[in-house]
Amino acid sequence: MITTEDEYLLIDRILAGERELYATLVNNYKRYAFTIAMKVLENRPDAEEAAQDAFIKAFHYLKGFNRKAKFSTWLYRIVFNVSISYKRKQKPVFQNIETSIIEYSERADHNTEQQDKNLFIAKAMNKLNEADRLAIQLFYIKEFNLEEVAEMMGQNTNTIKVRIHRARMRLADELKLILKEEALTL
C-alpha cells in the first residue's frame, strides 16, 4: 500500500504526462473497485467492465480530484455510480434463488449445523431490499468503514448506519424464523 503523500505525488506525475504510472493506481485499487461493482451488479463480466470504465473515467477527471478526500474514496464513488448506471441498463435477470445460495454455500464450513445456518442467512440476504443489502455487503468488506460506505453510496452516515443495523436485525429474525420452522418439521 502506498501512502497518501506518495499517492498525491503519483497523481501529480500522471497529470504531468507520465500516464503509464496510472497502472500503479489501477493495480492498487482494482480489487476494491471490482468488488464494489460485483456487489452492485452481481455479474462478473458486467462488474469487470463497469470497474474498468470507472478507472478510465477517473483518469479523465483526475485533474478535478481536489484532494480534500482520499483518492480511494473519490474513486469508489465513481465506481459505485458507474455500476449503478450499468445496473439501469442491465436487463432484468431472474436469478434462481437456489443458484445464489450455492454461491455462498460453496465456501461454507464443513460443520453441518454451521453450514445450514450459513445457507439460511444466504437465503435471508436475498429478502433484503437492494440498498440495505448493498450497504451491509460494502460495510463487511473489512477495508471499508461506515463513512466510506456512506460516501460511496452518496448517503448520510446515519442513514447507512440505520440500514446496516436494520439489515442485520432482519437477517437475525429470518434466521430465527427459519430455524424455528426447521425444528417444527423435525
Added chain:
Amino acid sequence: MKKLSIAQEELLLRFLDGELSEEEIKRLKNQIAHSPELQNRYTELKTVHSFLSRKIQLDEPSKLFTQTVMNGLDRNPELANHSYKNGIYLLAGILIASALAVMLLLNGVFTETTSSLVIDATSLQNKWMTLPTLAIPFNVKIIINGIIFLNLGIALILFDRTVLKPYFQKRIMIH
C-alpha cells in the same frame, strides 16, 4: 418471551462492531448473563455477524484488468454514455421552443397565413394537351400546430427518459 427494545439490539450490534467502551462492555456482558432474551438475541446477531465477516471477501478481477484499463485510457467515457444533463438541457430547449410557438399562435401571428402549393405544369403542356394548374391549399397554422404537438411528444419522451426513469430507479435503489 420478553421482546427486546431497539436500543438493546443496537447496543448488541455496537458491541459486535467493537464500538463500546470497556465500561459499556462490562455492563452489557453482565446484562447478557442475566437475561435469556438478550443472550438468545446476542447469539443470533453474532451468527449473522460472523457469517458476514467470513463470507464477504474481496473479489479478484481478471489478470488483464490493468492492461485493459491502460489500453482504454484514450477512450472518452462521456461519449460512450448518455449525459443526464444534456437530456435536461434538450428538454428545456424543446419546451421553450414549444412555448414560444404557442405564444405566437395565441397572438394570431399565423391566423391569416394561408397559402397554396402551386405545381407548375407549363413545361408539360403542348398543343395536344392542356393541363389545369394544380394548387393544393394549406394552412400554416395547422402545420405550426402539428410541429408544436410533435415537439410536445418529444418533450414527453425526454421527460420520461431524463427525469422520471432515473428518479424512479433511484427510488427503487434507496427503498
